């Protein structure tokens with residue numbers, strides 16, 4: 001039996017434009033996310049992926065629709081309830097540099113979520129940081145480094161360690177590997193797959209690259225101009241019906257040839 005961890009229900013998000021008109025970035029998106037799976041949301045630039053992510057992360061309110069998680073519509077949460085919700089859903093961004101305070105050492109960056117929820121004492125930060133660094137295959141001495149003094153791939157491992165600190169149920173990756181070169185991208189994907197096996201984490205993996213997601217995602221949802229146009233199993237992309245998905249796929253097969 002399937003175990004749905006999150007239900008995204010008919011999300012509409014409109015933005016008011018300067019000329020008085022509105023832009024409908026998400027036009028009725030519904031997705032059931034199964035526990036422990038990796039669900040990819042793919043689509044071209046501007047199709048509304050990040051807008052959907054921001055709705056899921058309660059960074060803005062939808063125009064209409066709901067996101068049910070742990071029995072509640074999390075788009076309606078406010079105050080302390082909204083803050084507590086972030087214990088269970090964490091995010092990894094495309095550019096972790098922008099999300100890190102450059103004056104903080106890695107040990108403090110990765111333990112910050114635990115500090116924010118009063119889940120760790122100052123004395124335990126060192127040991128916890130080492131444990132988290134180990135999980136993401138970084139040397140322990142990275143704890144004392146600053147994020148600017150490392151490679152993009154290493155920084156993204158720090159971002160993943162930080163996302164893991166609270167042992168969330170869901171990690172949302174919005175183009176988390178897109179800025180990395182291909183070989184580094186592969187090692188980060190391997191890391192995410194291993195962590196999922198170990199911890200049963202559910203991933204929402206937002207990406208514009210079908211060639212990448214078809215390698216490891218269980219489900220693929222294709223978005224086009226604010227709508228879901230196709231839902232596929234990761235191992236059955238060839239069954240795609242929608243012309244836009246077929247176009248994405250032909251690019252994948254051209255690459256593989």
Ligand SMILES: Nc1ncnc2c1ncn2[C@@H]1O[C@H](COP(=O)(O)OP(=O)(O)OP(=O)(O)O)[C@@H](O)[C@H]1O
Pocket residue numbers: 015016023025043044045046047048049050051052208
């Ligand atoms: N705050 C905003 N105000 C107005 N329009 C916005 C806002 N945020 C996003 N948009 C518009 O909504 C549409 C969807 O943007 P979104 O960032 O969700 O796309 P995306 O699929 O994540 O693209 P990319 O792959 O480039 O990250 C775009 O046309 C964008 O310009």
Ligand SMILES: [Mg+2]
Pocket residue numbers: 049050051
């Ligand atoms: Mg985006």
